[in-house]
Amino acid sequence: MSLRRATLAGAVAILAFAVSSLAFNPIVVDETLGSGAVLAGMPPYPPGHPHVYFYERAFSLGNHVTSWALRLGFERDWISATRNTLALFLALFAPYCAALALTRRWALAAGAAIFAALEAPTAYDGLYPVLVYPDIYSHGQIGQSLAVLVAAAWAGGATRTAALLTGLMPMLHAGVVAPLWIFTLLYLGFSRNRARGTELRRALAGGALGLALNAAFFAWTRWKASPFESIPPYSAPGDDTAARNFVALTDFHRQLPDFTRFGYAVHFIVFAMLAFALLRGGRELGERSNGPAAAARWLVVFAGVAWLFTFGCAAAQALGVLPYPLLMSMPSRVSNLSTILLGPFVVTAVAGALERVEATQRGAFWAAVGSSFVAAAVWILQRGPWQVRDQVGVVAFGLAAAAGLWAVRRSRRDFPWICVACAVLAGVLFVLYPQPVRHWSFLGGIGVGLVALTLGGALARSQPVLAHSGAAFALCGGLLAAAVNMPGRWVDFGKNWRCDVPSRFDREMVAWMKANVAPDEPVLTAAWVRLEVQQKTGHPVLAETETLWMLTYMPELGSAVAPLFRDLYEVDYSRARDVLALSGGGRFKLTNPYWSMVWRDRTPERWAELAHKYDFELVVSPEDTQLALPKVVDGNLWDLYRIPRD
Known part of the structure; x- marks a missing residue:
């Protein structure tokens, strides 16, 4: 079977598997339902809210595709199901294509996809997870898989596809651009098997087209974005102090990685062993398997670039010289690109040894x-x-x-x-x-x-x-x-409850909201746990955990988010000394009991003041954080409260 036919057959089979998973598992609400709804104005957010400023400027094509789908009238469940299918498809198709480039045998490539389908890569992730089955945070999962797919396309000789996707990558997922582009430059500069002449020029034209589309997309998003301004009760963005304090004191994704972690120590040793086996085997096979041998060299280089990027950024961060844009991209997660390649490397090494x-x-x-x-x-x-x-x-x-x-x-x-x-x-x-x-x-x-x-x-x-x-x-x-x-993903209450799968309480909450409040009524949620209220209800969220993570991607939002959190949660990230005092001088984690204590101790009068200032009346709080407010929906993990209006 030719490479093209094997690729097409694998794509069809894996797509069928991904679609079939929807029949055996509940739909996972996708993160773009929140960002897309903000961009579509469905429902409209209050003018000047930091969520609006963030999503209007977030350089992500996925957010805008969802906003277009919402405007066209597509159901929210249909959008989530499509993203679920895409994420699972890419999580299996990327290792399949990598193994196909390495071995030229579809059965071995299927073995690499099976390795991923059994979720083996998830045990070897870094500070940021490697996911196979759908999760609400699909951007990272899709971006990591796409980066490996592009590297496999370069190594396997699919030059035009690789060049176009390389150029498009910034708006698909900017976090993997640096290692992917470094690898691409190395490949174009040193590969003996790269395309040449007219074929190379056509491929580079595709890459240039991708870059041009990125530039046009960037210009369009900035042209449509609202200007930063202070619209009471919200403050204008502009100062990044709160963002830097949040990263230093709370954010766990951007800390120095613990290299004794299973996903770093064991992962790196296994990578080194497999890389040696692949490079050694390729050298011995020589010209008889020039294609697979070259693919092995370059996919090892790609994984090596990922490791060097991870180690280099960690060293720079330890020395205090890592540029903030690189820190913002979560460099410790780049080793996950090597994680996705473990399956292809294993089946290739085994096949080479068995020869x-x-x-x-x-x-x-x-x-x-x-x-x-x-x-x-x-x-x-x-x-x-x-x-x-x-x-x-x-x-x-x-x-x-x-x-x-x-x-x-x-x-x-x-x-x-x-x-x-x-x-x-x-x-x-x-x-x-x-x-x-x-x-x-x-x-x-x-x-x-x-x-x-x-x-x-x-x-x-x-x-x-x-x-x-x-x-x-x-x-x-x-x-x-x-x-x-495939079936029976952990989806329900108790220890297996997950916030991105609508539960009985979520359905009751949605029904109550439809019957009692306007569709654009804001909801305040606890910031120390994941609730994903907007994705599940369609209501705008005044503040949530995700509001804090926005700071790490757009630091200038600090001056807009800090006053909001100072009022609603009594945590002022614009003043590092105050936050340190709350934690006793250490890191102020989202698990710190102070977060829930503030809400439990807040008086009805203070709740009424906040409701008047920010024009909201609904609050969602965990069951273990009971509020001094009337409860309108009693769930077994979360409760919905309503602040009385005078």
Whole structure:
């Protein structure tokens, strides 16, 4: 099968999987329902509100696409379902394409997609999560997957597509632009297999078109944006003091990463092992597999750029010299680009190692992989989804290590190095992460792989069907595990409640609002927990957790947000000394009990003053933070209150 046909077939199959997931899981409300509603004026926000200033200037095509869909009359659930499908599709299609570029074999590429469908990459994320199944925060998930997809397009020779998407990337997701563009420049400058002549000029024209569309989009958003001004009761943006204080004292996404974290320490060691295997294998295969060997080199370079960017920004941040625009982009999450490539790297390394062993041993090994998938499916059926994400990745690394050890067991040059690397990884797992599910899974993967290659290989010699059907069994087992893992995402109350899936209380709250207040009635929500009220009700939100995160992307909003939070939550981020006093001199986290204490102790008279100043009457508060106000909807986790009007 040609690369183009394999890519198209994979896209169709993965899209069918993503669409099917909607039949087995509830729709997750998407973050663009809030931003898109603000841009569409549905409902209108009060003039001068900081949310309006932010979303009018936020450089994100996704926000505007949702606003256009709302204006055209599309249902909110339909918009969320579309974004859910897109996010899941890209989370699986990006590793599929990367593995296809590396191996030129659709079955191995499907293995990389299965690795992602079992959510193995989510255990190796950094301070910012890697997501597979839909979450309200789709921008980051889609952007990270797109960056890997573009890198795979460059490495696989799809030059025109890669160039166009590279040029478009700023308005698709600006946070991954720096590492992607660095990689692109390296590829164009040093790749021996890049397009040349007319083909290169056409590709670069596509990239230039993408950049031109970015410039036009930027100019259009700035032309439509409201000028900064003070419209009482809201203050004008302009000063970034509060934003810098929030980043320094509260924001956890932009702190120095803890490199002992599983997603950094283990992830980097595994990346180094897989990179060595891919580069070593490519050099030995030479011109006979020039395409895959070149793709391996350049995807390793892409992941290496991600790691260098992460480490470099962390060093600059520790020295206090990191420019704020780079800090704003959350550089610690760039290592997630390498995380998404772990699946493609694993299947490629395994396939390369198995090329050096007998066909009977190869079939037995794939049969062992299929058996592992079946065991994972049984485990998921017993425990539910999300329960095998740690084990899948570590077992896969163990199986890859076993294949590598067996393939080079007679090499005096390579065998000692693989033994040392496996010992280092096992030691790190034992010392830093004492949970047996991790280190024993790695050693178990090695054991299963070696047993399959020895005893299984001997059995396969007497049973030829095992040698010929092992790979098919592995693929079927993987598809079974992925299918079993798809339904039943944690969606309801108690420990598995999630704020981005409408609950019974949300439906009751929406029904009460429709019957009792105007569609544009603002709602004040607790800022120390995620409630996502606007996405679920369609009502404008006076302030919420997301209001604080806006500061990290648009620091000049500080002078508009700080007075709002000083009044509504009695936290003044414009005065670092006051915030430090609330936390006792340390970091002032959103989990600090002060946030809820202020609301519990607030008198009805003070609530009435705030309601008069900001023209609102609805408040949503967690069940454990009871307010001195009339309760109109009693939920089991959140309550809706109404401030009496004189």
